[in-house]
Amino acid sequence: MSQFNEEAAGQVRVEQAHVSAMYGRLDEQMADVRAELADVLRSSADSAGEVYARDVTAERLSRQLRRLEGAEEGLVFGRIDGADGTVLHIGRVGLPADDLDLPLLVDWRAQAARPFYTATAVHPMGLRRRRHLRLVHRAVRAVNDELLDSSAPAPGDVVGDSALTEALEAQRTGRMRAAVATLQAEQDAIVRSPHQGVTVVQGGPGTGKTVVALHRAAYVLYAFARAAERGVLVLGPNPRFLDYISQVLPSLGESDVLLATCADLTGMVPEIVEPSAEVARLKGDLTLAEALARLVRSRQAPWDQGFAVRVGQEGVRLSSGDITAAREAAATSGLAHNRAREVFKDRLISTVTSSLERRTVEALASIDADIAENTRLDLDAAALADLCALGFDVDDAPATDPAEMFDADALRAHLEGDAHVDHAVEVLWPRLMPDEVVRDLLTDARTMTTHLPSLTDDERSRLLRSPDSPWTDADIPLLDEVANLVDGPPERTFGHVVIDEAQELTALQWRMVLRRCPARSMTLVGDFAQAGPATAASDWSQALGPHLDNRFTLHTLTVSYRTTHEILATTHNLLARIAPGQTPSRSIRHGAPPRHLTASPHTLTSTVTEELRAQTAAHPDELLAVICADARIKDMASAGAAQWARLVPASEARGLEFDAIVVVGPEEIAAARPSGERDLYVALTRATKRLCTITVHPGAQRRSSPQVRG
Numbered sequence: 214m215s216q217f218n219e220e221a222a223g224q225v226r227v228e229q230a231h232v233s234a235m236y237g238r239l240d241e242q243m244a245d246v247r248a249e250l251a252d253v254l255r256s257s258a259d260s261a262g263e264v265y266a267r268d269v270t271a272e273r274l275s276r277q278l279r280r281l282e283g284a285e286e287g288l289v290f291g292r293i294d295g296a297d298g299t300v301l302h303i304g305r306v307g308l309p310a311d312d313l314d315l316p317l318l319v320d321w322r323a324q325a326a327r328p329f330y331t332a333t334a335v336h337p338m339g340l341r342r343r344r345h346l347r348l349v350h351r352a353v354r355a356v357n358d359e360l361l362d363s364s365a366p367a368p369g370d371v372v373g374d375s376a377l378t379e380a381l382e383a384q385r386t387g388r389m390r391a392a393v394a395t396l397q398a399e400q401d402a403i404v405r406s407p408h409q410g411v412t413v414v415q416g417g418p419g420t421g422k423t424v425v426a427l428h429r430a431a432y433v434l435y436a437f438a439r440a441a442e443r444g445v446l447v448l449g450p451n452p453r454f455l456d457y458i459s460q461v462l463p464s465l466g467e468s469d470v471l472l473a474t475c476a477d478l479t480g481m482v483p484e485i486v487e488p489s490a491e492v493a494r495l496k497g498d499l500t501l502a503e504a505l506a507r508l509v510r511s512r513q514a515p516w517d518q519g520f521a522v523r524v525g526q527e528g529v530r531l532s533s534g535d536i537t538a539a540r541e542a543a544a545t546s547g548l549a550h551n552r553a554r555e556v557f558k559d560r561l562i563s564t565v566t567s568s569l570e571r572r573t574v575e576a577l578a579s580i581d582a583d584i585a586e587n588t589r590l591d592l593d594a595a596a597l598a599d600l601c602a603l604g605f606d607v608d609d610a611p612a613t614d615p616a617e618m619f620d621a622d623a624l625r626a627h628l629e630g631d632a633h634v635d636h637a638v639e640v641l642w643p644r645l646m647p648d649e650v651v652r653d654l655l656t657d658a659r660t661m662t663t664h665l666p667s668l669t670d671d672e673r674s675r676l677l678r679s680p681d682s683p684w685t686d687a688d689i690p691l692l693d694e695v696a697n698l699v700d701g702p703p704e705r706t707f708g709h710v711v712i713d714e715a716q717e718l719t720a721l722q723w724r725m726v727l728r729r730c731p732a733r734s735m736t737l738v739g740d741f742a743q744a745g746p747a748t749a750a751s752d753w754s755q756a757l758g759p760h761l762d763n764r765f766t767l768h769t770l771t772v773s774y775r776t777t778h779e780i781l782a783t784t785h786n787l788l789a790r791i792a793p794g795q796t797p798s799r800s801i802r803h804g805a806p807p808r809h810l811t812a813s814p815h816t817l818t819s820t821v822t823e824e825l826r827a828q829t830a831a832h833p834d835e836l837l838a839v840i841c842a843d844a845r846i847k848d849m850a851s852a853g854a855a856q857w858a859r860l861v862p863a864s865e866a867r868g869l870e871f872d873a874i875v876v877v878g879p880e881e882i883a884a885a886r887p888s889g890e891r892d893l894y895v896a897l898t899r900a901t902k903r904l905c906t907i908t909v910h911p912g913a914q915r916r917s918s919p920q921v922r923g
């Protein structure tokens with residue numbers, strides 16, 4: 214064994230002793246929480262209040278247990294040694310020591326852990342050494358030191374390959390891993406930012422935007438108590454992506470974050486994906502929100518004539534002025550349409566009651582007058598005189614004034630449940646259902662012309678659909694928009710929202726999200742060079758301006774940790790076309806030059822399967838994927854490509870990562886939808902090691918060249 218290896222083995226033993234003690238502590242904590250939970254679940258609860266209290270305690274303990282269990286794998290990953298001899302171990306959760314001042318393990322999010330991420334040889338922050346520990350289950354397998362005080366390695370120092378290099382070399386598994394052990398300083402600064410408003414992170418493919426977003430979510434839960442209490446939401450573009458990132462937060466000890474797509478937020482399930490990119494884009498535009506608001510307003514008592522309400526045997530005519538007054542009261546109540554209906558009804562009942570009261574008073578007064586004229590008697594005075602004569606106290610005598618004799622409260626109470634009044638309200642201020650309103654707008658050409666006057670005839674005819682056509686994903690924000698107008702804001706809101714691939718959101722989706730984040734505390738990560746077809750904005754100011762008045766802080770990540778220098782270089786021309794002015798990222802990886810094959814339509818499947826077979830034979834443990842235009846997926850599946858590789862439609866490749874990629878039909882991807890060239894850019898930048906493209910060319914013989922055309 215070389216001296217280095219002996220030193221390393223010795224340090225592994227030293228660390229194993231520390232790590233075993235920490236696992237011992239973790240086991241104790243888990244056992245304590247399990248026992249407490251079992252006690253709570255066994256305890257009897259007699260009243261509803263006690264049951265509630267027991268459930269709350271059980272939920273808190275279960276959450277605590279999930280946190281500890283989630284942190285078990287890779288519990289400890291770092292250690293910092295101060296120049297003054299202080300030693301701190303850094304891990305996924307904090308563990309207190311029994312009798313020491315210093316904790317046994319420091320949570321990576323604690324301030325004390327910060328130098329682990331940010332100290333450099335230029336700014337050592339009081340550290341002599343930063344150590345990375347690699348654990349497999351509970352065993353320390355390797356340690357790796359960086360000396361920060363420019364001292365020469367001393368006994369006990371194990372200076373080897375950087376931990377980042379090791380992390381990046383590791384094989385992909387199809388699920389993203391936490392990068393908590395190797396967060397880089399520029400990433401750490403964003404993750405730990407004290408800014409609680411809107412933070413935007415941009416950067417090219419593979420620059421760690423998703424890493425930052427997820428670690429930021431964990432940090433928010435740790436550092437911002439109010440946001441944590443209200444819940445953290447992580448939004449991703451599609452279920453495939455959510456599955457890819459699903460393990461990261463639990464492995465950081467955080468399993469109470471909701472991972473969702475925009476559609477999931479509403480609980481509605483679209484029947485199909487919007488087939489037309491152009492329509493998806495139109496449906497995402499603010500014009501549609503304005504049209505829906507106008508359409509709802511148009512249903513609110515647009516009456517310019519009177520309206521008759523039957524009450525018992527009587528008919529009461531409401532004047533257009535009465536209806537306007539009730540509409541104004543309801544419309545300015547600040548309530549959503551269906552709730553404001555009560556205000557409208559209330560005003561209507563008041564008007565009907567006053568009208569009936571007036572009518573009754575007038576009728577009684579006229580009867581009195583008739584009798585007085587015919588009998589020359591003042592009936593009221595005569596009645597009072599009679600009562601006096603009988604010995605009654607006239608002050609207690611029943612009212613004889615017609616206005617006092619009218620019981621307005623009783624009539625109001627009666628009218629509340631009166632079917633005729635309900636009918637009048639239903640006609641004048643109907644209860645609205647979101648799906649009916651959206652359908653009314655999209656299925657009627659006249660309604661569209663009235664409420665979408667700013668669209669061209671061509672745009673309106675693209676939007677027009679038949680009443681029985683299925684709901685698409687692009688309809689969901691429209692339904693949510695109307696739900697907000699008619700039933701009010703959503704009940705479930707969050708203290709902080711993290712959005713990955715945020716460039717994908719349409720204006721209406723931004724509105725959906727903001728409705729659920731009243732505190733406006735968000736972390737948004739994305740890249741407009743990778744935007745899909747529904748995205749109308751080309752930068753953050755355009756995307757966020759209408760919703761946030763441009764109140765956000767912007768960070769740019771510049772180093773690509775995924776895509777090799779060789780692969781990125783082949784995309785420079787493409788990038789210059791799709792995002793002129795964007796500076797390409799700098800890659801810290803190197804690898805083989807991308808390969809470019811050509812096949813005819815007849816030889817395509819055999820070329821693909823041959824390539825996949827060859828790659829699998831040469832790199833059996835690596836994660837390989839085929840990315841092709843969505844319409845090609847069936848062909849690839851029929852050719853059996855799934856036995857060697859994951860099959861990913863280009864429209865769903867955003868955010869994903871594989872060791873090697875075969876892009877089938879790059880020209881088909883580029884032509885498939887209006888965002889085709891950006892889809893292609895996404896596809897070409899998914900591999901950590903190797904990229905091969907197979908172009909379909911009529912009449913082509915199989916041929917290969919070393920470069921992908923950018």
Ligand SMILES: Nc1ncnc2c1ncn2[C@@H]1O[C@H](COP(=O)(O)OP(=O)(O)OP(=O)(O)O)[C@@H](O)[C@H]1O
Nearest residue numbers: 392395396397418419420421422423424774775868
């Ligand atoms: N500090 C880090 N330590 C280890 N690995 C990292 C680090 N930062 C990024 N990576 C790795 O780099 C790869 C790309 O990261 P990530 O997916 O976050 O990039 P991205 O900017 O979101 O990419 P895209 O724009 O393509 O979605 C991932 O494998 C991630 O684990």
